Amino acid sequence: MENDMYDAIIVGAGPTGLSAALWLGRCRRRVLVCDTERPRNSASQALHGFLTRDGIAPAEFLRLGREQLAPYTTVELRTIAVTDAERVEEHFRVTLADHTQVETRKLLLATGVIDELPLLDGLEQFYGSSVFHCPYCDGWEWRDQPLALYGAGEHGRAMALQLRQWSHDLVLCTDGPAELDAADLALFSRLGIGVCEDRIAHLEGSAEQLERIVFRNGKVLARRALFVITHEHQHAPLAQRLGYRFSPNRLMLRTEGYEQPDIPGLFVAGNSVRNLWVIGAAAEGAEAAFLLNRSLLQEDLARERLALMPLS
Ligand SMILES: Cc1cc2nc3c(=O)[nH]c(=O)nc-3n(C[C@H](O)[C@H](O)[C@H](O)COP(=O)(O)OP(=O)(O)OC[C@H]3O[C@@H](n4cnc5c(N)ncnc54)[C@H](O)[C@@H]3O)c2cc1C
Known part of the structure; x- marks a missing residue:
């Protein structure tokens, strides 16, 4: 044996x-x-x-x-x-x-x-090419670009504050209530981080390049890359x-x-x-x-x- x-x-x-x-x-x-x-x-x-x-x-x-x-x-x-x-x-x-x-x-x-990726219509098409989960792995390639972060509450808050290191053009998309207190919102406003609570309909772009986030209310946010919390x-x-x-x-x-x-x-x-x-x-x-x-x-x-x- x-x-x-x-x-x-x-x-x-x-x-x-x-x-x-x-x-x-x-x-x-x-x-x-x-x-x-x-x-x-x-x-x-x-x-x-x-x-x-x-x-x-x-x-x-x-x-x-x-x-x-x-x-x-x-x-x-x-x-x-x-x-x-x-x-x-x-x-x-x-x-x-x-x-x-x-x-x-x-x-x-x-x-x-x-x-486990968030259930966002269109995400799979861009994941790994213009949708990412780790700013340390992929943030540098998107420095100074218009970025979005998908997330809410403490996780969203913490990651948004990190992500700003790579771009100041950043919007936190919470897809519902942001779950941030007044102090967080004041800090975000001071740092120029946008907060959008609108419900997301889907992601759009060409081939593997994300171009915009489309909201259920018809609003559109042009973005080059999206970071998500997994x-x-x-x-x-x-x-x-x-x-x-x-x-x-x-x-x-x-x-x-x-x-x-x-x-x-x-x-x-x-x-x-x-x-x-x-x-x-x-x-x-x-x-x-x-x-x-x-x-x-x-x-x-x-x-x-x-x-x-x-x-x-
Ligand atoms: C989108 C994305 C981008 C990333 N980018 C970076 C980056 O730029 N830099 C960086 O340092 N890290 C990056 N990472 C993190 C990186 O993927 C991990 O650090 C790394 O994969 C961990 O290695 P591992 O060997 O532990 O696991 P894995 O790489 O996941 O390997 C596990 C292996 O086990 C096999 N396996 C599982 N179950 C079984 C089974 N029952 N029988 C036989 N085989 C099995 C799988 O098929 C797989 O090949 C990224 C992660 C993601 C999701």
């Missing part, structure tokens, strides 16, 4: 999983990486803020990551979903979408999250199946050091656990791989020591 067993199965080959695979490959570990090729930023046209790769197409970034795994012959990459996983004795039994089962000593979940949910239910507990914001509860004390051998890293940019996700993958390898090493050494002990 031991010979058929992987040292690690990594679920997800986004920046987190690929980075972990690279380090585990360098540690000469036998690794299977399974991926469904649906990374969180697949709608995006350019990945920003990654040192030496600023502006690269997200798909090209992942292609390079996969290409650089090629020399590490102990790492196997498969395009397949992991549909289930269970802990069996000291290891994990992992079920793949083709119903085959594989065994592994350690399991790393790097499955990421899925964004919520996320886990991409894969595997952690729940393994007995994982979730925090109220639906990201996994991180405990010390990536490995879960309740479920020994289970490691989680990347966007599943917390909001991270790509560079942070890659760093988490690397660190999780280091700790996973260390855990394997400790087990291996304990076994060798046991073998040295005289039989009584």
Whole structure:
């Protein structure tokens, strides 16, 4: 059984999983990486803020990551979903979408999250090209342009105040009551941030370029880009199946050091656990791989020591 067993199965080959695979490959570990090729930023046209790769197409970034795994012959990459996983004795039994089962000593979940976009007619057409959710990722490209932010209440307030860093021509569209108090409204007025409570009918533009927001009352607001506030949910239910507990914001509860004390051998890293940019996700993958390898090493050494002990 031991010979058929992987040292690690990594679920997800986004920046987190690929980075972990690279380090585990360098540690000469036998690794299977399974991926469904649906990374969180697949709608995006350019990945920003990654040192030496600023502006690269997200798909090209992942292609390079996969290409650089090629020399590490102990790492196997498969395009397949992991549909289930269970802990069996000291290891994990992992079920793949083709119903085959594989065994592994350690399991790393790097499955990421899925964004829940606001239900705005026309949004999907522009998402990733002129509708965005992260001003740090995409604000610079739209600096000094006419921008809108979709959101209300505390979230809308906080993000509008951030977004003004990139453009002073900013309107907060709350699509109903703004839920801002008099002090907030006075601050917005002083900073020149418009507030529009009119109900939105749809977004309009040509190809991938947003041009205007059309309101139900017939009003039209010309804008070059729109930022929205999103919520996320886990991409894969595997952690729940393994007995994982979730925090109220639906990201996994991180405990010390990536490995879960309740479920020994289970490691989680990347966007599943917390909001991270790509560079942070890659760093988490690397660190999780280091700790996973260390855990394997400790087990291996304990076994060798046991073998040295005289039989009584
Ligand atoms: C529109 C948009 C633009 C962004 N722009 C930037 C940017 O410019 N710069 C930046 O730093 N960050 C950006 N981000 C954030 C970036 O997407 C994340 O930091 C990054 O994707 C997190 O990497 P990850 O590996 O944790 O998850 P992901 O990249 O989401 O990868 C998870 C992988 O797991 C796979 N998977 C899930 N479940 C299973 C399963 N059951 N079996 C097998 N495979 C599975 C998925 O198919 C996916 O390939 C952006 C995000 C969005 C939404």
